[in-house]
Amino acid sequence: MTANNIDLAATAIAGAAADATRTVDTHASSTYAPPSTSATSSPPPYQPHPLGPLSAAEITQSSRLVKAAWPAGTDCHFKVITLLEPAKAELVPYLTAERIGQSPRDINRRAFVVYYIRNTHNLHEASVNLTKNTVESNAKLGPFIHANADGEEIIAVERAVLSHPDILAEIAKLKLPEGTEVVSDPWIYGSDGVKDGKFYDDKRLMQCYLYMRDPKNSSELDSCHYAFPLPISPVIDPTTMELVRIDILPTGLDEKVKPLAPWQPVEANEYIPEAQILRTDLKPLNVVQPEGVSFTVENFSELGRLIKWQKWDFKVGFNQREGMVLYDVHYDNKPLFYRLSLSDMSIPYADPRHPFHRKAAFDLGDAGAGIMANNLRLGCDCLGSIYYISSVLSGSDGLPINMPNVICVHEQDAGIGWKHTNYRTNRAVVVRNRELVLQSILTVSNYEYILSFIFNTAGDVMYEARATGILSTQPVDLELSKTPHPYGTVVHPGVLGSFHQHFFSLRIDPMIGGHGNSIVYDEALAIPRDPELNPHGTGYIVQKTEIETSGGFDLDSRKNRVFKIVNPAVRNNVNGAAVGYKVMVPPVQPILADVDSFHYKRAEFADRSIYVTRYAEDELYAGGKYTNQSRGGTGVRSWANRQESLKAGDAVLWVQFGINHIPRVEDFPVMPAETIRVMMRPVNFFDRNPAIDVAPSTQALNCSVGLNGSTKDVEGQLNGLSLGCQDGTPSKCCASHTGS
C-alpha cells in the first residue's frame, strides 16, 4: 500500500443507520418508498469540511445506509456515491467565516447516491445525510432515465459479447486467421427515438464495436486493435447481458449493408514503442527545482487539498463525474471564483448511417471524468517537481476504490511574461511567466482527454483540454481506401476515422470581487464619419451590453465581442470601472445535427459558445444530470430558456469550446494532442500589472551570460555546462539559463 492510499480497514465503520424520517424526492416520474430499517451504528464524531470529497469511510457509510433501507439480501449496483455539495446559501457564509478566521457553523455532510437494484433496470437516486446518519431521500427514477456505465460492467459486456454463440457465428463468417483475438469496445448506446424490434427505449443498452488484434502478433495485448475494425456491432442489455440485436455495419460509401465476407489482410499500425524504430537524437530536457516548488498544499479535509501559490489560493476537490473541481478561488485574498469545473462533454459523430447515427458520447455523464482518471504514476505525465493528489471513489459494491495520483500539480515556465527595453538606456527588464498546472487525464476506451487548470503570475486562470488517444475507427472496404469518403478519413487501409465534433462545457460560478456578478459583453464599433469628431473615418468605440436575462449567446469576432464577468458593486481604484474578468474562448462550429435530432436535443450546450443562467441548486451539468440515453429537455439550454432575470441572483457562466475533428492520417494510430484553451483574464480588477512584482530573470540566480566566451557554472547543479558561449557547436557549447 502506498503512502497516501487509504487504509480500508480503518474505514470499515460498523453499520449505518437509516433515518425513520426519510423523505422522498419529488422530481422523479415515479417514486419508491423502501421499508424502514434499524440503525446499527452512530454517526462519525467529527464534522469534516463541507467541500471535502467523500472519504472512504463516508462512501462505505453511504452505501450501508442505502442498503439498510432495503430488505436484507437486496443487491444494489452502485453507480455514483459522491459528495452532495451544500446549498450556496449555507456554504457562502461558511467559507466567508473560514476565511476571516472565525468558526464557521457546521454544515451537514451529504452524499449523492445513484444505484440500480442489481440486474434490474430499477434506478434510484438517494440523498444521504452523513452527519445525521440518515437517508434523506431515495427515489426510483425512470423509465427514461439511465445511469452511467461503469468499468466492471464494461468488462462484463465484452466477456458476454465474445462468448455469445450468435455473435461468434457472425464473426465466423469473416474467416479470420487462426488464433485471432477479437476485442469488443463498449459504446454508450445513445438515443434516436426509435422503438422497434428488440429495442426498448426505456431500457439501458450498450452498442459494441468489434475489432481484432494484429493476427500476426495475437499475443501482444497492447496491439492497436483500432487498425482492424470488424463490420459487426452487437447490441447488449448490460443489465441482463442479453443480446438485443446484431447490427452489420455499412462499409461502402452509402448506407447499404453487404453480406459479411472473408476478412482481407492488412498490415498492423502499432503505437507501442517496441514496434517503432525510435528516434535516438532527442536529448534529455530536465526541469530542476533545486529549492523545491513554490506552492504549498494543506489538507482541508481528508481528501480535499488547499493549494497556495503566488497569491492564489483555492480548494481542490475530486468527484466521480467532473473529476477535478476547484472551489473558493482567491487571488491576494480577493474573491474570484466560487466553483470551477468542466461540466460536460458531448461528441456527436457525422456518419448518418445506421448504427453510427447513434454515436454521441457524453464522457462525463455517461462514464465520469473522475472514475476514468488515469493513475498518473503510470507514465511520465508531468515534468519538474510534481505533487500528486489522490482520491477515493466508489465501486459498484458501494465500497471505496482508491484513485491514486489522479491530479498532478506542478509549475512550468511559460516563456516571457512581460518585457520592456528602454531604447534610450538599453536597459531591458524581462520577467518570465510562471504557471501552476493541475492536470488530470481521463481515458474513455479509445480516447484520452488531458484536462488542466493553469494559473499564472499575472492573475490569469486557464482551462486547457488536449484531445489525444485513438480514433474510434470503423471498417471501410479495402478497395475504397483511396477513394474520398463522405463521412470520414481513411487513416489506414480499410480503416475509417469518421468525422465528429467535440464539445466541452466549462462551468464558471463566479464571485469576482464577491458575489452578485453580472455578465456583460463588449463590442468594438466603428463610429460614423463626422467633420468635427471623426473627419478621417478612423474612430471606434467600445459598446458594453449587460446580459439581464438568462440565455444563450454567440461569439462574434467581427465585432470583437468579449464576454466579461463584472462586479458592479466593486470599482477599480484607478479608473472606477466595475472590476471584472474577461473570458477568452476560441470559436467552435455549433453542433451540425439538426434541431430535431436527438444529438442536438441531448447536447443542450453544443449550440452556443456562451450560456448564462441564474444560479440554481442542483444545476451543475450542462447536459443534465443523467446523460446516458438522455432525450433532452434537461440541461443548460432548458435552464437558460427560463429567461430569468439575472439581477435577482448570481449569474452562472457556461463556456463552450471544442473541435470539429476531421481526422488526418496523422491522427493514427494515436493522435498528436489537439489543444484548446479558455482564458480568464483580469480586466480592471487590479490597479496595475499584477505580475509587476515578479523578479526579473536577471535578478534571480546567475542568468545573464558572460559575453567573452568565458565559461562558468550556474550556481549549484549544472556541472559540465559552459555558460556564455555565443557561438560554436551548440551541443558542446551552450548557455544554460535560469528563470526567476
Place this chain on the structure above:
Amino acid sequence: MTANNIDLAATAIAGAAADATRTVDTHASSTYAPPSTSATSSPPPYQPHPLGPLSAAEITQSSRLVKAAWPAGTDCHFKVITLLEPAKAELVPYLTAERIGQSPRDINRRAFVVYYIRNTHNLHEASVNLTKNTVESNAKLGPFIHANADGEEIIAVERAVLSHPDILAEIAKLKLPEGTEVVSDPWIYGSDGVKDGKFYDDKRLMQCYLYMRDPKNSSELDSCHYAFPLPISPVIDPTTMELVRIDILPTGLDEKVKPLAPWQPVEANEYIPEAQILRTDLKPLNVVQPEGVSFTVENFSELGRLIKWQKWDFKVGFNQREGMVLYDVHYDNKPLFYRLSLSDMSIPYADPRHPFHRKAAFDLGDAGAGIMANNLRLGCDCLGSIYYISSVLSGSDGLPINMPNVICVHEQDAGIGWKHTNYRTNRAVVVRNRELVLQSILTVSNYEYILSFIFNTAGDVMYEARATGILSTQPVDLELSKTPHPYGTVVHPGVLGSFHQHFFSLRIDPMIGGHGNSIVYDEALAIPRDPELNPHGTGYIVQKTEIETSGGFDLDSRKNRVFKIVNPAVRNNVNGAAVGYKVMVPPVQPILADVDSFHYKRAEFADRSIYVTRYAEDELYAGGKYTNQSRGGTGVRSWANRQESLKAGDAVLWVQFGINHIPRVEDFPVMPAETIRVMMRPVNFFDRNPAIDVAPSTQALNCSVGLNGSTKDVEGQLNGLSLGCQDGTPSKCCASHTGS
C-alpha cells in the same frame, strides 16, 4: 569584441566598382541616373550562398558602390542595405541541386539599397550586383514614397524637439516642477491626405509625443515616462530638423483642445524592479540539458545558419525589415516551405481626434524588425540551453552594424504530445511534445513584440507573436480619470491608453511536397434529412473548395472553414488525398477604420484573415515596399485584386491575425504578454502520426517514480531531490520527472 562579432577591420574591402552598364529601375515615378564612377577594387573571389544575409563586407561593398555612383562628397543617408534575394526561377534549381548534393550553378549576389541624399528628401532605391561589383539599378523615388525611420534619426529628432525654443515655450506653460526631465517619443507621422499649413504630404515628417520622467526621481533614466504624458505634440521634418507645427492634444472626452494649464501632480508608476517590493516566494525553475541540445547549427554562409532538429532542416536568414526569415524548410527531406516570414504589421489607433487620428504604425516597414531587434543577452529571454544567432546590418553611413544575439534558439517541453492507456492492460504510453523555438524580440519605442517560429516533433510549425511593452499613452484630464472614456482606458490617473488594433501578416510561400501548391478550404456542412441516408438528422460532410483565383478570404467558424495548402500532384500513400498542411489562425476583427480612410487604404492586409496571391517577384511585404506615410494602392490587397489564375503559378498565402487591444489597467506600466499563435499542421501529408517514433517518457532516463516513498536520485545532476514521494510537504518532498 565578442567571439562572434564581425571583425570590421577584415571587412573593410578597399573600394567598389560601379558597372558601366547600369540599368535604371522603371517602376519609380521619377528616375535618376547618376554619373558613372570608376572601380577601385575587385569583387570578392568567392561566391557565397544566395540566401546568406549580407555580410559586413558586402554591406560595405554595397554602400561604396552606391556612393561611387555619385559625385565625390555626396553624402548618402542609408536606410536599408539588405540582401536582394534571387528570383525564384534561379533559386529553386540552386536549392534543389544543393539538396541532392550536386554543385549548384552560382547565382549573383545582390544588395537592395535604399538611401537619401543626406539632408534632402531625395529618396533612392538601388540594386547592387555584388558578384559583378556593379550598381545594376539606381532610381529616385517619390514624391509620395518615404523610407523608414532609423535610430540615429530618432535620437536626433528628440534632441531637436527638446531644444527648440517654440516647443520649450509651450512646455513652460505646463509649469512643470523644477528639474523635470521631458522626453520625446518619436512617432511615425502616418497619412491622412490633408495638405494644410506647413504640412507637405510629399515630405517625410515625424510627430512626437512628449512625456516627463517622475519629477520626484528625475535622475532615474529608466523611470516610466509613459505615466506622465504631456499634452504637446511637435511635428518635425526629420530631414531638416525643422519644426513644422506644434499640436496641442485634446485631453477631455471630445475633440476640443483647451489652453495649456499647469501640470497637476500624480504618482509615478514604475516597472523597474528596484521600485517594487518583489515577490520572494517564486523558487527557481531550471532547465537542464545534461547531454546538450538536440539540434545542430551549420553556417551555410558567413551569417546564414542551417538548423537541423528532429527531422526538420531549414535555413535561417535575417534582414533589416523582417528580422528572422526561414528558407527551404524540409521535414525528413520532404519539402514544405520555400520561405516563411512575418511580412508586415499595422497598428491603427481608435482615437479619431487630431492628431491621434494619424497614429498608425507599420513597425516592419516604418522601422524594421531586424534593425530594432533586441540583443538577447541583455535579459534572460530564453530558458535552457540556448544558441544565439548574431547578424550584421547597416548604419546610416552604409557601414556594418553588429547585431549580436538577435535570435535565440532553444528547445522546450510543451507538455504531453500524445498518450494512450489501454484500459484492458492498464499500460500507458505517453510521449512528450518537444518544441524548437527561434525567438526574436523587437522594441519599437514603447512597445515590444516577441516573435517566434516554433517547430515540434509532430510535424507542426507555429508562428507566435507576444505583444508586450508599454502602451503609447496620452494625457486625459485628471478629474476624468474615473469617467469612462470613449476612445481608451484610463490606466493611471491622468493617463489614457487608447484603443488600437494590431494586425500581423505572416507570409507563407509554400512548397508542400514540392512546388505547384494549391490553396483550398474545407467546410463542414450538415446534410439534409433523408429517409434512407440521414433519417435522424445527424449527418454531415466536408466540402472542399479550391481557390482558383487570387483574392481575399475570411474565416468562418460557423462552417469550420479551414484553409489548407495542398499539392495535387503528390498523393498520400494511405488514402490518396493530395498531401497538405492546414493553417490554423485565430480570428481577428477586421480593421475598423472605414474603407475610405488612410488607415484602411494603407493597411492592405488588415481587412481579411487570408489573402492568396500568385507568386510574383518583389512582392514580399503585405503593406507594400514603402509603408512610411504610404497612401495605399500597393500591397497584398492590390496584388490579390489582380484576380490572377492560381493554376498558372505558385500560390502565396498571407495569413493575418491580431488583437483589438482594449487596454486594461493591468496592461500598465508594462503589459503582460498577449499571445497569438498561427499553426501549420500536416493533413494527410505523412502516413501516420509523425511523432509515433518519439521515445515515451518512461523509456528515457529515470522517469517512472518509485511508489513506496523510496527516494532516489535521477541519474546525474539532481542531488538532494527525493523521488517518488506521493504526499507530504511538496517543497521538501516531490517527484522530479525527466522528459524524453
